[in-house]
Amino acid sequence: MSINSPAPAYNASTNTSEADRAAFISWLTANTVAELQAARDNEAALHQAVKNYVQHALAAELPFEDIEEILGINEPCIMDLAELSEADEEAVVDAFEDLCNA
Template structure:
């Protein structure tokens, strides 16, 4: 799904993009359970799509793991897998 926060001010379009991104990422994380490499790949894909859409960093972080319900909650990950998501996100942010 294409969305550009710089040029599209529609709240409905933004919400649709966030929902699409959330659904995609939840599905990838569920498929990646107990596989740290696949979890890192799913997080990388999530961040890439979010950055390509020019979402603010704070929103990218909130959708992944802070907002209720967040992607990690929706994916119903184990504690170890949630830690892998956080590690992957931090690695990408510090790269």
């Protein structure tokens, strides 16, 4: 799957298909991991990758709890899969918190 491949059409509010949900989350995870890996050691790029993640998740109307869990709570979470440094993980968390509190 290439970075920035188009998002599969999915809306959590109107689509109850578990297969469609899983496909969207798989795409979202793979795309975000690729963006985060490409953004290593670049705080601005990390922030943009998190912003892209949140925008895609919100556009699909995923519940906030899911958005948060997929990024950094669930095992394996996006941050684990991206194998980021501790400093980069902190930048990702800060960016997520900034976006959520905006």
